[in-house]
Amino acid sequence: MTPLLAINSLTLAFKNLFQHTPVLHGISLSIAKGEKVALVGESGSGKSVTARIILGLLQETATAEIGGEVWFEGRDINAMRKAERAALRGTDMSMIFQDPTSSLNPTYTIRSQFVEVLRRRTADLSRGDCDERMISLLEEVRIPDPLRVLEAYPFQLSGGMNQRVMIAMALANRPKLLLADEPGTALDVSVQAQTLSLMHHLVDNHQTAVLFISHNLGVMREFADRVYVIYRGRIVEYGSTGSLFAGPLHPYTQALMAAVPRITGSGLPDLPEISDTFLAPPVSHGGTL
């Protein structure tokens, strides 16, 4: 079976008159239909730019130099025309960002932003049909009073509520791929846990594939089927969540895992922030890239 998304030796560099800054050094990863895949790395490792390339956003940036292939349902996103890429966003793929309150427009009500999302897929959707869809979608993300929420502005809702609205919008057009960039990081731990379990449940129900981007190993462990670890623009280790967490093999993954404080109180190990060993060749726990 061909994967839903297959990235082959993707490279990215930002250039200006004086500098050429490589960001991604040929990363490859794949996501099967309905699979939940995590991309873990520290800040600056290249995880967010990868998501932006998949969404076809970075291709519009003049200073970005992109190489390699990004196959989505048998079509290469890098080779598409601008309008084709735009047509995919919000329909076959959608994204949830880190901070829900800043990714919703504060000057429009939830209703008008939501209608815009629904009409991306079906341009002539009537008002009544929109209402019906929106209410059932908001109920699906367990928003208690959907009619009140639809009339509200984002700043009148809590962060957790906004995040659920974002999830409802992102899943509204039944996308095949959901990109989640650190969802919940801006929320409290208990709200984050609720939001993640809700998202987990919904994507399983809808058979939506997810690329989950995060720096939080604990969150990944609970959410993902497979994990890719990225360090300085290179995939250093990948495999099933179970085997990667049970026995990390790459020096970088091992350091990352050891650095996470444990609630069992195992102390604070003495680890280097950077090390040459972190650039060792990638390690696989079996399976394809």
Added chain:
Amino acid sequence: MTLLTVKNLSKTFDTGRGPIHAVRDVSLSAGEGECLAIVGESGSGKTTFANMLLGLLAATSGEIIFDGKPLQPRRSARDRQAIQLVQQNPLSSLNPKRTIGASVRLVLDTHRIGDRANRWKTVERALEAVGIPGDMRTRAPSSLSGGQRQRVGIARALACHPRLLVLDEPTSALDVLVQARILRLLNQLREDRGLAYIFITHDLAVVRNIADRVAVFQSGKLVELGTTEQIFSYPQDGYTRSLIGAVPVVDENELALRNKLAVTP
């Protein structure tokens, strides 16, 4: 020896839509050299509480006793010097137009520490104590990594020899490898200098590994206070248990402990 005692401290903000009770009747104490963690969700009153300790906000009622003497609403320079703050995001708490050395020096100038001629030397020593080479003092914050910036934030707080450090989410903006090193640095500084910490965070796993005691805040109230050992062996309050239950864990031992603690006995 008790360094800090807080008695029935409350803070109410009057807003157009009625009063908001940000901190309600909190009493606790911290010993010399102790690390007391304050945990709770956003809006639980952690930061308001810290601002009152620092004298940035006046309490509505209650008393703060530091080193045996009640702190006055208008703090003396000596009291201000004794309690210092490390903020969450070092990029926004350091002035981007000042070199890091100048930021640290400002503290020395404000509190008139040492004679002027030697202050740059003192700045360099303060930076070196947190692992920043002294000759980097001419650098701007923008040219530093996140971890280095937080080290500068710590150096600045320590420059005027405080006895109590209020750390407001000092590592939550950092990557885990960097966080591990900063936490180790904080532990070592506390040991070397006999500092007391009020460590504000929402990350219970960090608390487990750095704090001596833990205070749990919920909607402005202190709902549980105990040694770290107690809180992570027999949490009493339902809210504390739910907080522990929400921590993302990475290994089987943690998972077992979380499952054990999260259920109501």
